Amino acid sequence: MTKPSHREVFDAGASLDADGVLHGWCWCNRRPYERLVVQVVLNDRITSTIMASRFREDLLGRRVGDGYHGFVVALTNELAKFGGGCLLSVLERSSGQIFWRQFVGEFGLPAGLADRMLTMTLLSQAMSQSPVLRRSQAVSPLATLPYELGQLGRHLKRRSRCEF
Numbered sequence: 432m433t434k435p436s437h438r439e440v441f442d443a444g445a446s447l448d449a450d451g452v453l454h455g456w457c458w459c460n461r462r463p464y465e466r467l468v469v470q471v472v473l474n475d476r477i478t479s480t481i482m483a484s485r486f487r488e489d490l491l492g493r494r495v496g497d498g499y500h501g502f503v504v505a506l507t508n509e510l511a512k513f514g515g516g517c518l519l520s521v522l523e524r525s526s527g528q529i530f531w532r533q534f535v536g537e538f539g540l541p542a543g544l545a546d547r548m549l550t551m552t553l554l555s556q557a558m559s560q561s562p563v564l565r566r567s568q569a570v571s572p573l574a575t576l577p578y579e580l581g582q583l584g585r586h587l588k589r590r591s592r593c594e595f
Contacts, residue, residue: 441467441523442495443483445531451507455531456490457483457523458500468524471504473517479504480524510535548584552577 445455457467471479483502491498510517516536522529556577 441526441528441530443469443521443523443530445521447506447519447533447535451505451510453504453506453519453521454501455483455503455521456487456495456501457530458490458496460496463496466499469502470522470524471506472520472522473506473509473513478506478509545584545587548580548587552581552584555580 441457441459443455443457445453447453453471455469457469459465459467466482466484468480468482470477471481481502481504483500485501485503486499487501488498490496490500506519510519513536516534519533519535520529521531559577
């Protein structure tokens, strides 16, 4: 087994279904037939360590190695223990690279945060149209602020309507 360098790129993905089952895959194109080990972390605690060696037809169709790079982990009991909410992460063990992360459960956000973020977006858009800022030839961080705030506001508004 080759020791991965910290610069190697792992191609991977995961999704959590409504029943608390995590489906994913992980592979390295420089070592296409090696089975990588992934770890599932809830908050700061490793709950599962598994080899990504399950066959997935979709991976074979996309020419991801020989298609044997999938994994499935049932997290129903672990997620139930946290009740209120937790941060779920999946990482490739030898490199420590996190390749998927999701908040699960209810998290308390200040009342009206999504609306305040959208208001900030409108104000920063108006500021970015100021003649003083428009004269600058260089792209400043302020130029991307309206977009980033808008994306965050829309995301929070959608999340506030969802139930886990």
